[in-house]
Amino acid sequence: MKTPQLFGTNGIRGVPNDYLTTEFSMAIGKAIGTFFNARKIAIARDTRISGDMILLSVASAVLSTGTDTVYLDILPTPALQYYCKNHKIPGIMITASHNPPQYNGIKAIDSDGTEIDEEKEVEIENLIFSKKFKNVPWNEIGQYSSDNTVIDEYINGIMNAVNTGKIKEKKFSVAIDAGNGASYFTSPLLLSKFNCHVVSLNSNPDGKFSSRDSEPKPENLSDLINIMKTKKFDIGIAHDGDADRCVFIDENGNFIDGDKSLALIVKYSINKNDNVVTPVSSSDALKEICNEKNANLILTKVGAPIVARAMINNRAIIGGEENGGIVYGKHQYCRDGAMTLSLMLNLLANENKKLSELLKDIPDYKMIKSSVERKREWNEIYNDLIEKYKNKKMDFTDGVKIYDDNGWTLIRPSGTEKIIRIFSESKSMDDAAEYNRGYSDYLKSL
Numbered sequence: 227m228k229t230p231q232l233f234g235t236n237g238i239r240g241v242p243n244d245y246l247t248t249e250f251s252m253a254i255g256k257a258i259g260t261f262f263n264a265r266k267i268a269i270a271r272d273t274r275i276s277g278d279m280i281l282l283s284v285a286s287a288v289l290s291t292g293t294d295t296v297y298l299d300i301l302p303t304p305a306l307q308y309y310c311k312n313h314k315i316p317g318i319m320i321t322a323s324h325n326p327p328q329y330n331g332i333k334a335i336d337s338d339g340t341e342i343d344e345e346k347e348v349e350i351e352n353l354i355f356s357k358k359f360k361n362v363p364w365n366e367i368g369q370y371s372s373d374n375t376v377i378d379e380y381i382n383g384i385m386n387a388v389n390t391g392k393i394k395e396k397k398f399s400v401a402i403d404a405g406n407g408a409s410y411f412t413s414p415l416l417l418s419k420f421n422c423h424v425v426s427l428n429s430n431p432d433g434k435f436s437s438r439d440s441e442p443k444p445e446n447l448s449d450l451i452n453i454m455k456t457k458k459f460d461i462g463i464a465h466d467g468d469a470d471r472c473v474f475i476d477e478n479g480n481f482i483d484g485d486k487s488l489a490l491i492v493k494y495s496i497n498k499n500d501n502v503v504t505p506v507s508s509s510d511a512l513k514e515i516c517n518e519k520n521a522n523l524i525l526t527k528v529g530a531p532i533v534a535r536a537m538i539n540n541r542a543i544i545g546g547e548e549n550g551g552i553v554y555g556k557h558q559y560c561r562d563g564a565m566t567l568s569l570m571l572n573l574l575a576n577e578n579k580k581l582s583e584l585l586k587d588i589p590d591y592k593m594i595k596s597s598v599e600r601k602r603e604w605n606e607i608y609n610d611l612i613e614k615y616k617n618k619k620m621d622f623t624d625g626v627k628i629y630d631d632n633g634w635t636l637i638r639p640s641g642t643e644k645i646i647r648i649f650s651e652s653k654s655m656d657d658a659a660e661y662n663r664g665y666s667d668y669l670k671s672l
């Protein structure tokens with residue numbers, strides 16, 4: 227199968243007016259409209275400055291293919307996906323997720339609410355390259371409308387997927403940092419509907435992300451962490467720019483690694499024999515939790531759409547990634563930051579314990595991440611790795627995962643940059659660091 231050239235792991239991305247011009251956006255819009263050949267396509271955007279420019283170019287192009295376009299305003303990506311699923315229509319999201327504010331991107335959503343797969347991306351790209359766009363006569367041109375019921379529909383869907391009554395009783399105190407992104411309205415609203423006492427940070431739409439970088443990493447969340455250190459809140463919550471991801475701070479102001487929050491939420495969401503899906507890059511903490519609950523853990527290649535598709539194929543109840551992206555099958559098959567925060571509140575309410583106490587029961591693994599410049603073709607490096615470490619246990623689901631006595635190391639090329647990523651995990655920080663250094667030194671020597 228051909229791999230897409232324009233689409234990355236999460237859509238077509240670039241700097242507007244440089245790579246992502248109005249002309250290119252229109253070509254993408256015409257290709258998506260032609261490809262889906264649907265009666266209607268939903269379209270939304272995050273808070274980025276270039277959002278209107280790209281969205282209007284794409285929407286206008288979609289109309290030219292004879293497809294009606296329903297504009298849903300600024301919205302988290304998962305809210306658009308939920309709308310697509312419920313209304314059984316395809317969608318287009320204008321976002322560059324957690325990337326810096328100068329970027330933007332276009333991603334296509336299937337009519338079941340999941341991101342389109344690589345095969346469909348290649349078909350859309352072929353249309354972009356061949357310019358064989360559908361171009362309808364004047365009286366068949368699509369109509370542009372809006373629908374403001376989307377937020378209520380989305381929030382009600384989430385509230386119905388958890389024990390809302392129990393969460394409301396707890397009257398949780400919550401600090402939330404929307405990072406000026408697409409969740410600036412939806413997540414504080416959802417929390418207030420859960421009867422939470424809410425303090426919102428950066429909950430104004432600001433397409434320059436003036437307050438903090440959009441990726442919800444500890445170094446970008448110092449304001450939220452400082453507020454949490456006042457110990458006046460039960461939990462701190464932060465999203466990325468399009469709010470498909472959600473990370474947590476405990477009641478003492480400690481940032482919780484995505485692997486740990488994933489393992490915790492999975493622990494309280496599954497029963498015996500359930501299927502759980504995660505990429506090979508995830509912590510063994512999740513494997514231990516699944517073993518403990520007699521559930522099956524299915525490992526996939528890295529990439530949220532891949533996890534979502536594997537969940538559908540395996541009827542998995544829950545899945546997710548180490549970066550705070552969690553997919554809850556009962557709600558919808560895509561990462562959803564607001565659903566993730568609701569699952570966390572749900573388990574806090576049910577267990578009646580502090581977040582830090584619940585985390586004590588999650589196996590503690592240490593992960594070291596590094597990268598080296600990729601100077602040769604990945605295929606050659608891949609073959610060298612296999613030859614060099616042929617006496618060790620290896621897995622080839624994505625890149626090369628090599629097992630040592632007390633842990634593992636995943637070595638894979640980045641999809642967007644000319645680097646090789648090296649993830650090493652062990653229960654001992656020293657071992658993880660040693661593995662990471664060893665493989666990194668070998669890769670540098672090639």
Ligand code: MG
Binds near residue numbers: 323324468469470471
């Ligand atoms: Mg995102």
